[in-house]
Amino acid sequence: MATTAMLVTGLLATPAGAEHRTGTGPFAGASIGAVARSVGDARFEPGPCPQTPEPVDALDTARCGTLTVPENRAEPGGRQITLGVAIVPAAAANPKPDPIVWLAGGPGDDAVGEAKMAIDGGLNRDRDVIFMSQRGTYSADPALTCRNIDEFNARAVGLVYGAPSTERLHVKATRACRDQLVGRGADLSAYNDTESAADYADLRVALGIDQWNVFGISYGTHLALIYMRQHPQGIRSVGIDGILPPSKAGSALTWSSARQGFDGLFKACAEDPACHRRYPNPSATFERLVRKLEAHPVTTTVKVPGRPKPVKVVLDGGALVNWLTSATHVAEGVPRSLDELAHGKPQRVAEQWAGGKLSPQAFGTSSHGLAYGIFCSEWVPYESRAEGIRGGRKAFPSFPRSVLAQAPQLTFLRPDCAVWNVPAAPPSIRDVTRSDIPTLALSGGFDAQTGADNGPYVARTLSRATVVTVPYEPHVVFATSRCAQEIAVSFFDRPTAPDTGCLAGLEPPRFEIGPRAPGSR
Template identity: 30%
Template sequence: MRRSRILRWAAWLPALWLASAATAGAAEDAAPAACRVKGLKHEVLCGHVTRALDPAQPGGTTIAVHYVVVPAAARYKRADPVFFFAGGPGQSAIALAGSVLPLFQRLNHRRDLVFIDQRGTGRSAPLACDAEDGLPLAQRLDAKRGLARLTACLASLRELPHGDLRQYTTSIAMADADAVRAALGAPQINLVGGSYGTRAALDYLRQFPSRVRRVVLDGVAPPDMMLPVSMGQDVEAALARLFADCEREPACSTRHPRLRMHWQELLGGAPRRASVVDPLDGQPTEVSIDADLLATAVRGPLYAPGLAAALPFAIDEAAAGRYSALVGLAGALGGGARAVRLFEGMHFSVVCAEDAPDPSASPTSGLGAVYQRPYAALCRDWPRGSVSPAFRDLPTSPVPVLAFSGTLDPVTPPRHGERVVKALGPRARHVVVPNAGHGVMAIGCTREVTHRFIDAEDEAQALAVDAGCLARLPRPPAFEPPRPAPPPSGAAR
């Protein structure tokens, strides 16, 4: 695991690479050819399709949309590959291939797996901002500096050959994905999307329903969820549930009897100066702890119940004036791995067009204001692509859809999945996994359920797949650090 990073300005980005190269001006498609990809042990196939940057100007600037095919192991493979759509928005699917492939190994026996770097990510006309690795902790936690960095990034992105930031919406990207399907000669494909990737999959299904065989959604992000607003509501609900679960767990309630009160005291007492150990170099440094930093610090750990289990300890430590545990925990998600890096230019191009229709609107209260303010500030000047009213529609699905939600998810909780599955109709099924966080594909038997759903020959069999193995997942118990054992009775003092 790589060393962790703390990026205050990126802490509210939804979470989830290879060397990037500008590809504007590509002249023709590149058929899949043998290649090596970082993170994948075996040789795979790499290719790209040439696409107009602006679909309304097919004779204008073009970009290369890159993809990787992991060939099926069986000699006689199925004709319907599995397409994986990454999260973020802003993650490179190719960079994630190494970590995702083990989840789909059974599917990969008879089906090709396809990973597309969505336009604006990875090697597909990347929209990357400068990373903050190596900066002192105080600078990484400085929100004003973060805003200035992204504002400068916007100016530099607009100077790129592919810098028309209006051309990176989900709908345009899904037309790219269909061009990849056509290039591979697949009459139909199976879609698997995680987080924002579920929005991508839903839009592909909306635009190209006859070309889809099955759909798997992991952590449902509907096209009308308005991320900056819903994020605050869902994080507050997840944090409240953490407090309630601690109060019901005897060990946690005994160790942390005033947890909820301590959190409110922390928010009410901010801002304050504190000495915090930098998790990168272990050196103490003076930083300002304000309410915004506290709110972003708890959000990341809530994504993963294993990390959230340490929040009671970290919050109580902060209430005692010791903030290192909370700040360190905030940067633990992803471990700083390059595979989970967001291409921030693509992220804001999507969110400002699709999730922030009124950037001048007043922020909501509570945690919602913390997550909404940065988007409001940046989306005010960010070029915004056109979004069709049909984009937000969820027509009845003509094919089986299997949606997964975790009850502890702080960004795509079951309430979103319930609404989407209801709109998609009788061919959609919702599996709610108790005590799971953001993304359940790697948990327990989920990969087996996914395999059986996609592999089933009959639609009825696919929708009837048994997911009972996911019904009794426990919440990890609250973390407590090792404590020195008391001296034996009668020992000299």
């Protein structure tokens, strides 16, 4: 999308290919999802498994179908949309009766495509796991994807990140996307958290489930907190990983999160004798580079897998900030990459920056319609431009104003929302969630996208919350940490007393130590 997804996966991208699957294993056709059911205006219909951008082996034994819901519940008798559903059976012979429903990141990612992450992490050990494509996402109908935005993002690696000319092209791509979706009949005002939360409430009832558990990652935590506030019925427990509180979502929060994640990584380097000796102050190097590159951008060319010709890459201050926001996923190489950049070798940074934007999975898979529906109705109306810049200046006082004007992950969001033109959500969408539903609040110590402070923040009004920060881990710890997976699985067994013993044995990363540049001490 024109903005950067809250869950950045570009540095770890894999090739994509689409396929259809029909559950055929021993659990296919079992109780949940075996028959058509209706609830109000919603209806579940068994059928083939949804399309996914790349093969997902976990769907081989899944029971699948679609949930049909109103596009806009405020307009009775209006258009209906369908959402893909896949139910992966528990590995245990006698599963627990309360399944887990997975809420995807983004906003704009498709939950069905994230089934591998959930199953590889053991989430289906003794419970079925349910994946439903949020409205507008890849396996929903309609899918509000816009390939033209993805293509612009790929071209933009060769443009000055924060330049007015780049902004004009950026907004032009967003407007074209909007015109395309409206031309296909989409009611863009209906793609938001309130409608999505109601979709999940309808799904639980339509599947005949008395009680289930919720697990949300990244943006999915934003939706989970709204869902448990608006539709608490039937929710046994909630796990949230990479936490994005709706009450604080916006530019200031992304600046604060970036500061926390960067500081966590740089502190780990300082505490590692070899890293500290070779890279004594990577934080100061980074901030100096942001100022230098913003004044004098560097242009280079790099080879990107799958691209026959070298790709032009421009690195300015804003590009470097956004690179590091996602580069905490490959933390071991960050101090070396910054040092090489400081000594005139931008290739490592440029390859990672361009690689994420040009990977096959970056094209045609993200729902820009859902993303802008949420950003432009729930975030932008409730944070002024000045508040966003103040949040940036508080986190990074040394950054020039041109960098602070574009919050990490949310580039040109205000002008994008001006052309997206959807009404503001009711102010209550920004309410804190107050609940006694047992909640696991997971964060990573290196998370530069949704800072670890968000865990204690949301727990203030969740009376039965357990807050866990997994050190040395980036955004969405369930995806990268075996310890986090063990904690999450134990939480669903004992929602008020998860086993966190594995935290004691965690060790910092082994940072890469590169050769010294000629002439340096």
